[in-house]
Amino acid sequence: MDQVTAHYCGGGRLADAIADSLQSAGKDLNDLKAADLATVDEFHIRGRKATLELAGHMMLSEDTRVLDIGSGLGGPARTLAEEYGCHVTGLDLTQAFCDAAEVLSDWVNLGERVAFQQGDATNLPFADDQFDAAMTIHVAMNIAAKGKVYEQARRVVKPDGIFAVYDVLQGEGGDVLYPAPWARDPSISHLATPEEMKSLLADAGFKVLNVHDSTDESQSWFEAMMTRIAQSGPPPVTFQIFLGGDFPEMVHNLVRNLTERRIRTVSYICKA
Ligand SMILES: C[S@@+](CC[C@H](N)C(=O)[O-])C[C@H]1O[C@@H](n2cnc3c(N)ncnc32)[C@H](O)[C@@H]1O
Numbered sequence: 001m002d003q004v005t006a007h008y009c010g011g012g013r014l015a016d017a018i019a020d021s022l023q024s025a026g027k028d029l030n031d032l033k034a035a036d037l038a039t040v041d042e043f044h045i046r047g048r049k050a051t052l053e054l055a056g057h058m059m060l061s062e063d064t065r066v067l068d069i070g071s072g073l074g075g076p077a078r079t080l081a082e083e084y085g086c087h088v089t090g091l092d093l094t095q096a097f098c099d100a101a102e103v104l105s106d107w108v109n110l111g112e113r114v115a116f117q118q119g120d121a122t123n124l125p126f127a128d129d130q131f132d133a134a135m136t137i138h139v140a141m142n143i144a145a146k147g148k149v150y151e152q153a154r155r156v157v158k159p160d161g162i163f164a165v166y167d168v169l170q171g172e173g174g175d176v177l178y179p180a181p182w183a184r185d186p187s188i189s190h191l192a193t194p195e196e197m198k199s200l201l202a203d204a205g206f207k208v209l210n211v212h213d214s215t216d217e218s219q220s221w222f223e224a225m226m227t228r229i230a231q232s233g234p235p236p237v238t239f240q241i242f243l244g245g246d247f248p249e250m251v252h253n254l255v256r257n258l259t260e261r262r263i264r265t266v267s268y269i270c271k272a
Contacts, residue, residue, distance in 0.1 A: 004094075008215075009094050014100035022216065027156040027236065038075060040241060041074060043138065043188070045258075045265050057164060059132075065208050068089045069134060069149065071091060088115075092116065096233040097116075098116040124152040129157070131160050131161065133163070134161070135159070135165070137166045143190055146192055151205075164268070165267075167192075167267075169259040171263045174262050179253060194213075206245060209271055226255075
């Protein structure tokens with residue numbers, strides 16, 4: 001197993017572990033909405049809200065076929081399918097995430113509008129111009145060969161289709177503190193700077209329509225989350241389920257990385 005999948009895949013049997021946690025908290029698995037899973041399946045800063053912001057730029061309808069590159073447990077794919085009725089194909093390097101994503105989609109009756117397969121973002125197993133739109137959320141931070149990711153996205157998205165990117169970038173505040181949720185040490189952390197992103201996307205053939213730096217909002221989002229947790233305790237299921245016992249330290253470092261501008265959260269809306 002490569003280092004990135006080893007970092008993410010936890011102890012295996014992810015869907016069972018998530019089901020156990022939800023049931024212990026009194027949730028009925030037969031009456032779940034996609035939003036009930038958001039604390040574990042929207043695996044990025046600002047969660048479902050950030051996914052919906054990106055989706056708002058993607059010209060989605062029931063006829064749209066979308067690719068989600070690095071789809072994780074499938075939360076963003078299900079959010080798009082549920083809100084817009086589109087079909088989303090998720091691709092992820094971590095097989096355990098793809099397997100769990102299929103199960104979670106069936107729980108919320110979205111199994112027919114989403115599909116997940118294992119694969120590498122730097123070598124997409126899809127034909128040219130196969131998708132109307134694509135997105136990638138908090139994925140390239142684990143990938144050194146980012147140019148390849150964006151070139152592959154450009155290849156599989158139809159001309160004039162939208163490619164939405166939301167990622168963690170290297171900030172101006174110094175070296176990243178580890179462990180972080182995407183890497184326990186720098187060996188699998190590859191953050192681009194905002195300057196590098198501009199040329200990476202342009203070199204891949206995209207026209208950047210909109211850039212949004214959400215670092216301030218990300219910081220406020222964590223502050224609001226900490227207040228909620230202090231008042232009513234943690235949600236029934238969190239990323240700790242697969243990231244393991246040092247997850248609290250990862251969150252602590254993530255908040256410091258954001259506050260000290262060691263990292264920035266930035267999204268790009270691009271046209272193929
Ligand atoms: C932080 S998670 C984000 C998951 C999802 N995009 C979300 O926002 O919920 C990062 C994901 O990127 C995937 N990933 C990392 N490198 C990849 C690669 N080369 N190809 C495809 N997926 C990759 C990991 O397996 C993991 O699921």
